[in-house]
Amino acid sequence: MITAQAAGSRSDGRRPARIRPEPSRAPELAHLTLSELRGYRQQLAEEETRVSYWRRILQARLDSVIAPGDQAALDRLRGVLHNHARGSRRLAMLPVAIPDGAPPLPDLTALWETTVTGDPDDGERLASRLTEAEQELSSYRHCLHQRLDAATGELISRYREVPSLALCALPLPQQRTA
Numbered sequence: 001m002i003t004a005q006a007a008g009s010r011s012d013g014r015r016p017a018r019i020r021p022e023p024s025r026a027p028e029l030a031h032l033t034l035s036e037l038r039g040y041r042q043q044l045a046e047e048e049t050r051v052s053y054w055r056r057i058l059q060a061r062l063d064s065v066i067a068p069g070d071q072a073a074l075d076r077l078r079g080v081l082h083n084h085a086r087g088s089r090r091l092a093m094l095p096v097a098i099p100d101g102a103p104p105l106p107d108l109t110a111l112w113e114t115t116v117t118g119d120p121d122d123g124e125r126l127a128s129r130l131t132e133a134e135q136e137l138s139s140y141r142h143c144l145h146q147r148l149d150a151a152t153g154e155l156i157s158r159y160r161e162v163p164s165l166a167l168c169a170l171p172l173p174q175q176r177t178a
Contacts, residue, residue: 023156034158034165041151048144055137056080062130065123 029037060077067073159166 023153023160025157026150026154029151029154032154034155034168037151037155037158038169041148041155044144044148044151048141048148051137051141051144053080055134055141058130058134058137062127062134065127065130068123 029040032040057077057080060073060080063073064070064077
């Protein structure tokens with residue numbers, strides 16, 4: 001008989017935490033001050049949010065091109081746009097910047113403005129371009145994840161080496177003036 005714990009689940013019914021690699025120093029980030037490193041990591045996180053949003057839009061647009069008139073595809077596109085608008089209105093308006101060494105981004109504006117006529121070849125060409133753009137965004141997003149992981153590992157390593165550094169990340173209480 002296999003117990004719940006032997007099968008990889010916990011006795012309280014929750015799934016076990018993933019085993020994460022040990023954080024390590026990133027030599028390419030050693031020159032950054034702690035404040036700069038935090039800022040760099042925040043920029044990467046914001047960029048990842050924007051790229052993920054555009055990727056979801058591309059996937060939903062691809063669904064609508066592959067199956068024109070499919071209400072489910074339109075509902076998915078509507079859901080992507082609605083959920084993002086609720087969560088972070090201003091991120092959709094910011095330009096996507098390419099970090100050094102990252103794969104190039106597709107021309108998203110041209111892809112979005114492309115319309116499909118009644119010609120089936122138009123739909124196939126656009127679907128092919130959207131698929132290629134989605135793959136490029138996925139590659140770019142993967143690169144961002146690697147950079148985020150490196151920045152996070154560098155921060156954790158610094159905090160472990162000098163635990164008091166973590167205290168400067170805490171907000172200071174506001175001083176009252178009399």
